[in-house]
Amino acid sequence: MVTDHDTVRARTGAWLRSPSNQVDLLQTAKAAVAAMAAWGLAEMVLGLEQAFLAPWVALLTVHATVYRTFWRGTQTVLAVGTGILVSLVVVQAFGTTVLSFGLALVVALVLARAPVYRDEGVTIATTTLFVTTVGYDASTDQTIELLPDRLLATAIGVLVALVVNVSVWPPLNDRSAQQQIDAVDRRLGALLGDIATQLRSPSEAQQEQDWVERTREISADVDHAWSLVRTARESGSWNPRRRRHPGKELESYPQVLVRLEEGVSSTRSIARLVRESDRDAQTWDEAFRDRYTDLLAEAGRRVAQPEPELAALRDDLRDLADDLSTEDLSGKLWPLYGALIANLQMIVDVVDDVATARPVRT
Numbered sequence: 001m002v003t004d005h006d007t008v009r010a011r012t013g014a015w016l017r018s019p020s021n022q023v024d025l026l027q028t029a030k031a032a033v034a035a036m037a038a039w040g041l042a043e044m045v046l047g048l049e050q051a052f053l054a055p056w057v058a059l060l061t062v063h064a065t066v067y068r069t070f071w072r073g074t075q076t077v078l079a080v081g082t083g084i085l086v087s088l089v090v091v092q093a094f095g096t097t098v099l100s101f102g103l104a105l106v107v108a109l110v111l112a113r114a115p116v117y118r119d120e121g122v123t124i125a126t127t128t129l130f131v132t133t134v135g136y137d138a139s140t141d142q143t144i145e146l147l148p149d150r151l152l153a154t155a156i157g158v159l160v161a162l163v164v165n166v167s168v169w170p171p172l173n174d175r176s177a178q179q180q181i182d183a184v185d186r187r188l189g190a191l192l193g194d195i196a197t198q199l200r201s202p203s204e205a206q207q208e209q210d211w212v213e214r215t216r217e218i219s220a221d222v223d224h225a226w227s228l229v230r231t232a233r234e235s236g237s238w239n240p241r242r243r244r245h246p247g248k249e250l251e252s253y254p255q256v257l258v259r260l261e262e263g264v265s266s267t268r269s270i271a272r273l274v275r276e277s278d279r280d281a282q283t284w285d286e287a288f289r290d291r292y293t294d295l296l297a298e299a300g301r302r303v304a305q306p307e308p309e310l311a312a313l314r315d316d317l318r319d320l321a322d323d324l325s326t327e328d329l330s331g332k333l334w335p336l337y338g339a340l341i342a343n344l345q346m347i348v349d350v351v352d353d354v355a356t357a358r359p360v361r362t
Contacts, residue, residue: 020176020228023064027171030164031062038160046156048149050131053080057157060123062165065235069165073158075120080154082117083108083127088147091132104128172235174250177228181253184221184260185354189304191218191267192347196297199274199289208275215268222261229253256354263303263350266343270296273339288337291320292344299347306355313348317341 035055042054057080061073086108094100108128112121131150191214198207232250277284295316302310321341 018176018179020179023171023176026169027062027064030168031059031161033168034058034062034157034161034164037164038157041160042153042156046152048153050134050150051153052130052134053127053150053153054157054160056130057154058161058164059157060120061158061161064171064231066166066170067234069162072120073162075118076123077154077158079112079117079120079123080127081151082111083124084131084147084150084154086111086124087128087131096132101132104132170235172232174232174235177225177232177250177253180221180225180228181256181260184218184225185306186304187214187218187221188260188263188267189300189302191215192300192303193297195267195270195274196293196300199293199296208271211271212268212275215264215271218264218267219261222257222264225253225257225260229257259350259353263347263354266346266350269343270340273336273343277336285333285337288320288324291316292337292340295320296344299344299351302351303347303354306351310348310352310355314345317345317348 035058038058039051039055042048043051048054057076060076061069063069063072087104090100090104090107094103105125105128108125111117112124114121117124191211195211229250232253295313298313302313321338324337
């Protein structure tokens with residue numbers, strides 16, 4: 001008997017086996033290591049006055065890819081340096097007061113909108129906040145004297161983060177992208193199979209609106225897959241592991257995702273056509289229903305497990321269209337059947353392209 005403990009353990013194991021979660025855990029550990037190393041170097045080795053800047057900047061700099069760590073690290077240095085200078089100038093001019101603190105923040109937030117800082121703009125304001133509130137003794141003029149220490153602490157944080165992220169298993173993210181694409185395949189295939197199953201049932205048992213909602217959820221999965229593919233392609237830049245794991249199949253993923261987007265659109269169209277035919281109380285020809293649902297179920301199976309051999313499925317679809325052309329169908333049914341067949345043909349084409357553009361799931 002399966003217990004709750006077994007279920008939790010199985011889910012935990014599945015979560016830990018996810019490449020995306022493994023990368024997240026690794027990056028979390030690396031960020032902590034980078035922060036500890038930066039603080040130890042700044043505080044215990046160099047004895048900097050404001051060593052807290054080093055671990056804080058290290059945390060800001062460890063990103064999901066080596067490329068992003070370098071460029072965001074460069075932006076972080078610019079942002080932190082600007083924040084330190086803003087704090088220095090305002091405190092030097094007006095002293096450490098509530099009003100000068102507010103003025104420094106306003107100036108920092110205005111500068112944060114400059115394109116040069118991009119995603120690290122808010123770091124100017126947070127640096128100004130930290131340095132102004134904990135960085136000065138109101139009784140002494142130490143603004144100029146502390147500037148080299150602050151800039152050095154900032155540089156230490158960035159350099160330590162770069163070294164840690166490059167030297168400790170820099171992530172490639174290829175497996176995360178592939179896993180997400182495979183998940184889209186399976187979900188889309190399962191939906192097509194469910195539609196086929198329900199089409200064999202009485203119309204009142206069909207859940208066309210649920211089908212449409214599921215296509216929207218799959219579309220969100222495709223968007224997430226696009227994000228992972230972009231990250232995976234970026235993660236190969238300046239990554240020493242790329243030489244041993246070139247990830248050639250990654251180049252085909254954008255083509256696969258474009259085709260899957262078209263497959264989702266065609267599936268949503270089928271769901272809406274079925275819904276509208278029910279609203280219009282159109283009675284489907286039983287011969288068409290049986291043959292079409294069989295082909296739809298088979299297409300769903302092929303989407304879930306992409307297979308390049310689709311000649312038989314294409315022939316069956318062509319035969320269905322040819323047979324219908326010889327039958328005396330009502331004018332209302334021709335547009336419906338034609339649209340259903342056209343959408344299923346598109347899905348078959350999608351399966352073909354997905355199966356031939358990259359290796360079949362292992």
